[in-house]
Amino acid sequence: MIRIDIDDPRPLEDQIAGRLRQAIAEGSVGPGEDLPSVRQLAGDLGVHWNTVARAYRRLADEGLLTVRRGRGAVTRDQPRTHVRMGRAALRERFRDTVAAGVLGGLSHKDIAEAFKEALANFGDRKG
Amino acid sequence: MRSLAVAQLSAALLAVCTPWLVASIALRVATTDAAAPAPRVQSMKLLRAITVGAVIAASTATLILAPSLWTVLIVGLGFGGAAIVALRVLGEIDDLTRPARRVSSAERAASLRPRKPGEYLPWSWRLAAAGTAVLGATAFVVRASSVVSGRRMVMPIVFAAAALVFLWLYEVWAHQVITGPIVAGDAGNLRRVVRRIFAMELLLVVACLGTAHALLNLDWAANGTLGAAIELAGGGVAVAGSALAVASGLVGQRYETAGR
Numbered sequence: 074m075i076r077i078d079i080d081d082p083r084p085l086e087d088q089i090a091g092r093l094r095q096a097i098a099e100g101s102v103g104p105g106e107d108l109p110s111v112r113q114l115a116g117d118l119g120v121h122w123n124t125v126a127r128a129y130r131r132l133a134d135e136g137l138l139t140v141r142r143g144r145g146a147v148t149r150d151q152p153r154t155h156v157r158m159g160r161a162a163l164r165e166r167f168r169d170t171v172a173a174g175v176l177g178g179l180s181h182k183d184i185a186e187a188f189k190e191a192l193a194n195f196g197d198r199k200g
Numbered sequence: 201m202r203s204l205a206v207a208q209l210s211a212a213l214l215a216v217c218t219p220w221l222v223a224s225i226a227l228r229v230a231t232t233d234a235a236a237p238a239p240r241v242q243s244m245k246l247l248r249a250i251t252v253g254a255v256i257a258a259s260t261a262t263l264i265l266a267p268s269l270w271t272v273l274i275v276g277l278g279f280g281g282a283a284i285v286a287l288r289v290l291g292e293i294d295d296l297t298r299p300a301r302r303v304s305s306a307e308r309a310a311s312l313r314p315r316k317p318g319e320y321l322p323w324s325w326r327l328a329a330a331g332t333a334v335l336g337a338t339a340f341v342v343r344a345s346s347v348v349s350g351r352r353m354v355m356p357i358v359f360a361a362a363a364l365v366f367l368w369l370y371e372v373w374a375h376q377v378i379t380g381p382i383v384a385g386d387a388g389n390l391r392r393v394v395r396r397i398f399a400m401e402l403l404l405v406v407a408c409l410g411t412a413h414a415l416l417n418l419d420w421a422a423n424g425t426l427g428a429a430i431e432l433a434g435g436g437v438a439v440a441g442s443a444l445a446v447a448s449g450l451v452g453q454r455y456e457t458a459g460r
Contacts, residue, residue, distance in 0.1 A: 116381030119455020178313035
């Protein structure tokens with residue numbers, strides 16, 4: 074299942090790509106599995122098909138999907154993004170997220186628990 | 201009244217009433233799906249008035265002028281006029297029932313599993329429907345090649361062709377329903393909807409081919425009333441089938457489209 078919020082200030086394309094990335098990382102969409110067609114996903118989410126097509130294309134560029142003309146999108150057999158992230162970039166993203174949480178009224182404890190829960194959803198993919 | 205005149209009159213009346221029948225069925229389907237009281241469709245009054253006028257004109261022309269080109273022209277004008285207004289009626293129904301079909305939730309969810317026709321309708325069933333249509337149409341062609349000269353061939357051919365058109369139209373419809381928009385939570389209904397479409401598809405194929413075969417080689421001079429009854433029954437089913445296909449865009453909930 075993929076969830077988006079059209080009131081979220083982030084572009085819909087970013088939300089869809091982010092949710093798909095999560096689904097692949099968590100393993101809820103397995104390697105080599107078909108994804109819904111652009112038309113199906115766009116219709117179900119009530120967004121323009123071009124938004125979904127751009128999200129798919131972005132993940133294909135990152136090396137997570139293969140998009141075949143007329144056959145839809147398929148996750149790679151060994152989905153691993155070639156967009157490398159250094160520790161500094163990761164820390165920066167964490168800071169942004171924590172800042173959003175603090176400004177949104179969450180306590181340090183809530184934020185720490187949210188991180189732990191999120192991390193627990195992913196297997197250790199180091200190596 | 202001669203039985204042939206009865207047959208001509210019934211065909212003319214069915215033709216001029218078709219737009220009104222289609223619009224009425226579409227209104228009923230859209231209203232039932234939206235679970236809302238029937239909206240006030242302004243153009244419906246005009247459509248009813250034009251249909252009544254067309255019925256009177258077509259009946260008079262068929263009884264007085266038939267068989268002649270004038271009859272064909274008057275029935276054609278009646279059908280055309282009613283069809284133009286019926287298109288307006290369909291547009292109005294779409295506008296009036298759209299708010300009930302649109303879900304304006306900001307939070308939206310969708311499954312990441314592709315929906316494939318085979319999951320909702322066994323391939324064997326679909327093949328059986330296609331096989332019935334192909335076999336029926338082939339048998340029709342074989343029978344038509346040895347028909348007694350002087351028999352009326354237009355209506356049997358129209359019905360045989362309609363069976364194939366309905367097969368294609370309903371397959372496309374079922375495919376669009378499966379891969380089209382679904383508001384999360386409605387997915388459970390999908391199998392029931394698809395199977396209903398398939399049942400209607402099978403009924404239309406069998407009814408149209410049955411009518412085509414029954415009318416083929418029929419002696420209209422001797423059995424005009426029987427022919428008219430068969431033609432009306434087959435025509436009624438075909439009109440209902442067309443109306444349901446037309447109404448397919450007026451049902452089902454979906455999210456309001458956001459972004460580009």
